[in-house]
Amino acid sequence: MATVSASIVAYCDLDEVCAAARSVLAHTKSPDFRLYLVDNASPDGCGQRLAGTDFADGRVKVICLPENVGFGRGHNTVLPALASDVHCILNPDILLREGDGDVLNDLADWLLAQPGAVMATPQLWYPDGRIQHLPRRKPTPWLLLARQLAPRLGGVFARADAHYTMQDEDLTRPRRIEFCTGSFCAVRTDTFQKIGGFDPDYFLYVEDADITQKALREGTVWLAPQFAAIHAWHRDPMRDARKFALQLKSMGRYFRKWGLGRGAL
Numbered sequence: 001m002a003t004v005s006a007s008i009v010a011y012c013d014l015d016e017v018c019a020a021a022r023s024v025l026a027h028t029k030s031p032d033f034r035l036y037l038v039d040n041a042s043p044d045g046c047g048q049r050l051a052g053t054d055f056a057d058g059r060v061k062v063i064c065l066p067e068n069v070g071f072g073r074g075h076n077t078v079l080p081a082l083a084s085d086v087h088c089i090l091n092p093d094i095l096l097r098e099g100d101g102d103v104l105n106d107l108a109d110w111l112l113a114q115p116g117a118v119m120a121t122p123q124l125w126y127p128d129g130r131i132q133h134l135p136r137r138k139p140t141p142w143l144l145l146a147r148q149l150a151p152r153l154g155g156v157f158a159r160a161d162a163h164y165t166m167q168d169e170d171l172t173r174p175r176r177i178e179f180c181t182g183s184f185c186a187v188r189t190d191t192f193q194k195i196g197g198f199d200p201d202y203f204l205y206v207e208d209a210d211i212t213q214k215a216l217r218e219g220t221v222w223l224a225p226q227f228a229a230i231h232a233w234h235r236d237p238m239r240d241a242r243k244f245a246l247q248l249k250s251m252g253r254y255f256r257k258w259g260l261g262r263g264a265l
Helices: 014-026 046-052 071-076 103-113 141-153 155-164 189-194 207-216 241-258
Strands: 004-010 034-039 060-064 086-090 117-125 184-188 220-231
Touching (some): 004 014, 004 046, 004 103, 014 034, 014 046, 034 046, 046 060, 071 207, 086 103, 086 189, 103 117, 103 184, 117 207, 141 241, 207 220, 207 241
Parallel strands (some): 004 034, 004 086, 034 060, 117 220
Antiparallel strands (some): 086 184
8 A cells, every 4th residue: 555645735714624634534544644734824823723733643743834835835845754655735625525435545556556647636526516627638828718707708718618627528537637636636755756846936826737737747647536525616716806816927927837838638
């Protein structure tokens, strides 16, 4: 069995972070498992409260950062400490379910068994049972624009978004993808360390598209829908103008770095 670690980066929302952590610990049985809870200097004291929370499990390490360094850099803080075979990057709104098995360990074993594979994501579901369309093709400016406008305008934007999220493909079986969501992904730890984790110049948003492109230089990236988890998926940019502006900034950085061309799928 592969050795597995995981990290959750928190910013406020103590109850949600604790629910995610307890869910992961309850459904990950290996005594060698390590869960890192990284608090991004939450102004509501979430980090100090996490450090004082009794998870009754020595597999947890809480890291309280002195400033908010963003999503990717928050996950990068654990890079030097990792000694696992596979590391899982988790959002604080992820929950594992009864009946789905030991998802983290099973996904890690599956990933290591695929020749040349370096990263994978399970199928994610809304809490109400609806499927989330998170496996994606490589972003283009048009596809990212369509993704933002599809919920409001439909039509050609909705059709482009369906193509972007691969809804025109069979996603019921494992397949290679070009964009692995940062909400829940497993990456070979040696690959994660070799590529230096996330690009620290992204504060928030699109850093998962970026790290997928870095991972694709090392091997293949997969959707593994035989594994599943719940993801609340708040989609803050759709409701917050400041966060939407931050997302646009991250998109600009991504395209300057990787170009505007289409992917292979």
